[in-house]
Amino acid sequence: MIVRGGRAIYGESVGILVLDTKFPRIPGDIGNATTFDFPVRYKVVAGAKPQQIVATPDRARALLPAFIEAAKELEHDGVRAITTTCGFLTVVQDEIAEAVSVPVITSSLFLVPLLRRMLGPRRTIGVVTADAHSLSASHLRAAGIEPDWRLVIKGMESRPSFGTILGTSSDPEHALDVDQVRREVVETCLAMQAEAPDLGAFLFECTNLQPYAAAVQAATGLPIFGIYHVVNLLHSGAVAPGFAHGYL
Structure with a gap:
């Protein structure tokens, strides 16, 4: 050879x-x-x-x-x-x-059109993002996501411990409370599931959320997709x- x-x-x-x-x-x-x-x-x-x-x-x-x-x-x-x-x-x-x-x-937002095909157009996809206020129509459109698709979008921007990841924390040691972030991500996803009972899957836009996917799945029972995939x-x-x- x-x-x-x-x-x-x-x-x-x-x-x-x-x-x-x-x-x-x-x-x-x-x-x-x-x-x-x-x-x-x-x-x-x-x-x-x-x-x-x-x-x-x-x-x-x-x-x-x-x-x-x-x-x-x-x-x-x-x-x-x-x-x-x-x-x-x-x-x-x-x-x-x-x-x-x-x-x-x-x-990972490019997976949303695939998930829509997987779940059918009448099921809702839950998009968990770093900042729901900043995830604009232009971001979604660039990923091939149409405005009329059934999405629930929630962000982590207001969660206290997530500031370290977003870069808004003033902590010089950049400390991350992993257990607290896990709780916050699970709470966010449970709230999305309560809001949309027809939720078929979660899509983690934020690439820092994958460590908490197992906890979310244990709490919701739903498939989770993200940058890991x-x-x-x-x-x-x-x-x-x-x-x-x-x-x-």
Whole structure:
């Protein structure tokens, strides 16, 4: 067998564009490499603060050159697909995808059209977001979501312990109360289920919510989808699994 080189590193299938953050990224968070069963490669986009990206679509567009440069660096490093740590980046999906030659999915919101097909148009999808006030029609439209679809959208922006993740906390140690966040996420999802009894599934827009998915599922009994599934989809497409150990 002959293999060819040309790079310094190998074996990282998915590249992840990371916002410029300081909060702890616990296992399950997209920014914790142990979340995945395969190697991933990270690239921090300097100056891309979550409170600014979430606040307005214009901020993501203003930082587009930095995102594109970072995506090209990931591709040069050998990744075979790219995603991001912020679901609000739907608004720059096309530009980043066109700038590189590998598949790009910037947000778990792109799963919503698929979920609608899975559940049928009469079932409601619960979208849990970092900030419901800032998740605009333009963010949803960029992900292929139509205004008349049955969605319940609730955000974590008013939850006290979530300020560390949003970047609005003044704590110099960026401490995260994991148990409290878990309770807050479960409470939010239970409220959504009470509001929409026909709720068929949750979609976590916020990439920091996956660590609490098991607790939400135990409380609600519903399927949960998010960026974790996007990364696994990208990996399984970019690196086709072998089945040498299967049997008939």
